[in-house]
Amino acid sequence: MSLTKEALQLVNDNALAAAGKPLETNTPTVLVPESVQVISLEHYQVGRSRFRGTYSTDSLADFGGYVVDRNGALAQGFVDQKAMACKVFFNLGDENAPGHADDTAVLKLLPTAAFQAVTTIGGKAISQKDLSDWIEDWSLNLKVFDQAGEEVKLAKAIAGVRNITVKGTTESDHSVGETRSSRSAMEQIEASSKDTIPANLVFTTVPYEGLSVRDFTFRLSVITSGSQPVLKLRWIGEEVQREEIAQEFKGVLQLLVQDKATLRLGNFDAR
Structure with missing residues (x-):
């Protein structure tokens, strides 16, 4: 007796569901039926597999305090002087050991x-x-x-x-001349x-x-x-003063984060 495609798929799904085959990933995952999906079981654990999240503020002092408290040895920050903003990545990593880049602190100053x-x-x-x-x-x-x-x-x-x-x-x-006259x-x-x-x-x-x-x-x-x-x-002197304010922003920011983050001018897209 030959089995249809649908029947074979059902047998496959039932076998996977029964086995609950785990995958070798940092966050526990298993294969489940319905064309074999990979799902995370992290939310069933006592705690998360790793720390991640985004801290956002418009306070220079609070931003600096948070970066220092995190004490991230490899923290990297990118300063956007035009936007008066900064984003620090605590798990960006490097070419040899890239991180997930999803543990960040974001500062966006608001004008008074x-x-x-x-x-x-x-x-x-x-x-x-x-x-x-x-x-x-x-x-x-x-x-x-x-x-x-x-x-x-x-x-x-x-x-x-x-x-x-x-x-x-x-x-x-x-004025009047012999051949012409003019008026202004x-x-x-x-x-x-x-x-x-x-x-x-x-x-x-x-x-x-x-x-x-x-x-x-x-x-x-x-x-x-x-x-x-x-x-x-x-x-x-608008442009000069705006530039001076931006330079002061980077200087104050560097003092606040101390040596807990490497700051660079520009933006980084961790897509």
């Missing part, structure tokens, strides 16, 4: 509320009211200076921003205020928790091309 105000206002076209409100909201972090470099009281600076007026004057030149007109637009219009604003804050206090300088410009004046704050 004050630094967020710095980054969102820079280069943005805003109204008189919006700027005066912004100065009022962040008065504890701000110092304002006039064109001469003299400090201006915030109340006076706010009034100066709110009371900006735009004046336009037109000059005409008219030039309109000059000037913004002024009965109070002092701020020239520079200095915003003092900690950009990210764990980093040092910095001064961020803005130059105020008034755009008079429309029916209403538009104001812009230009962040002076």
